[in-house]
Amino acid sequence: MGDELVEVVDAELVDESELRPAIAEPTAQTGPLVDRHTVLRPGELTITKRPTYTARDFYVSEETARRIDQESAPANTGKNYRSQRGIFERWCNEMGRVARPCTTATFVEYVASMIAREYRPNTIGTHMSAVRTWQPEDARPGTKVARGLLNEYRKAWGRRNRVTKAPAITDDMFRAMVAACDQHHPIGIRNRCALILGRGALNRRIELADLLQADVDVEAEGVALWIATSKTDQDSKGDETFVPIWDDDPLINPVHATREWFSTLHRLGARDSAFFRALTAYGALQNRSTATVRGDHVSGDAINDWVRSCAYSANLPHWQEITAHGLRRGGAQAIADAGGDPTRQGRWKPGSTAVKREYLDRALARSENPWLKVDKGGRQNP
Known part of the structure; x- marks a missing residue:
């Protein structure tokens, strides 16, 4: 045959x-x-x-052996696998177990030992893969029990280490924070402008920190920001985001707030370079001559500190948990709740699953909540 x-x-x-x-x-x-x-x-x-x-x-020949070593896995993967297999081999020696070929019981016990030491689930998974692929093909350990242990551990790990997102800054929180800015002091003028533009343009904190004065154009109906680079624009093609006057309240008027900050910058002698500047407690420009990394630009962490200080001044509960990202989240949710799509304004990629999941679906679910069909008297609305 x-x-x-x-x-x-x-x-x-x-x-x-x-x-x-x-x-x-x-x-x-x-x-x-x-x-x-x-x-x-x-x-x-x-x-x-x-x-x-x-x-x-x-x-196989020496040439074939070298080719296998070079092409069987990426360089970093091969290096990591060798390290992980070495760890497993040393563990087996300490436990009096055979490392290669190992039994299923040894494989399961090794996984359990990593769980006991509270390794990250993904780390345990890579160790499992490294060890199992190292075994002879006809003598590889079974994975059912070990993967069952890892899956249960992954669930527990997720509950313990769930990432808590920065709270969204709602409209009421935003207004209170802006009102808390001292409009007779350069720091208050700067922080008010940062709050209003950050929420209006749905800025990431580093986008605010990277702004140049030349990137900010004040118009009669709003403020245009040129975002030179962003998370979704790694090639730095740049994009303009317009912040309109979306409310009659002069306190949160982006045109007024930006003009006031421009005037303050010019009085302080800063007529070019970074738009948001670090200030002393007395309202003077901080000396940035030794700032070799960011120069006149502040850091994203500094923007966070400004926002958090505004939350503290406004006596907001849990102010210490509030960050600049809350401006982006709160603004995006306000747009979605009003029936809009924040994707373009916030420079997310078109069709972003994060926007759909975090904002659009949430807004739709709330607008269609069945309790809205029930009036205050307990009768069902038509």
Whole structure:
């Protein structure tokens, strides 16, 4: 027949000098070697005698070995796997267990030991993969029990280490924070402008920190911001975001707030470079001559500090948990609740699943909440 599937059984390795030719099957007897996976057609002959192998059947050349080492996995993956396999081998030595080929019980015990040491679930997963692929193909340990342990641990880990998102800054919180800014002091003027533009443009904190004065254009109906680079624009093509006057309240008017901050900057002698500047407690420009990384630009952490200080001044509950990202979240949710889509304004990628999940779906679910069908008297609305 065509290519035959053979199995290595009771092979004996000998020195190259002792290589002997394999014993061929009798030509009169042709057919498949029978094992539990064999499927025979009617009238097909079978062969039960297996060939005899020599050392030559099991070795690859040095060139092939180098190619396998170089191309079987990326360099970093190969390095990590070697390290993880070394850790497993040392653990087995300490426990008096065989590392290769290891038993399923050893594999399970090793996974359990990493869980006991509270490794990250993803770290445990990579160790499992490194160890299992290191084993001979016909002697790899079973994974059902070990993966069951890891899955349960992953759930518990997720409950304990759930990432808590910065609270959204709602409209009422935003107004209170803006009102708390002292409009007779440069810091208050700056912080008010940062709050209004940050919410209006749905800025990431680093986008605010990176603004140049030349990137901010005050118009009669709003403020245009040129965002030179962002998380979704790694090629720095740039994009303009317009912050309109969306409310009649002069306190949160973006045009007024931006003009006031521009005037303050010019009085302080800063007519170019960074738009948001670090100030002393007395309202003077901080000396940035030793700032070798950001220069005149503040950091994203500084923007966070400004927002948090406004929350503190406004006596907001849990003010210490509030960050600049809350401006972005709160503004995006306000747009979604009003029936809009914040994707373009916040420079998310078109069709962003995060926008759909975090804002659009949430707004839709709330607008269609069944309790809205019930009036205050307990009667169902039509």
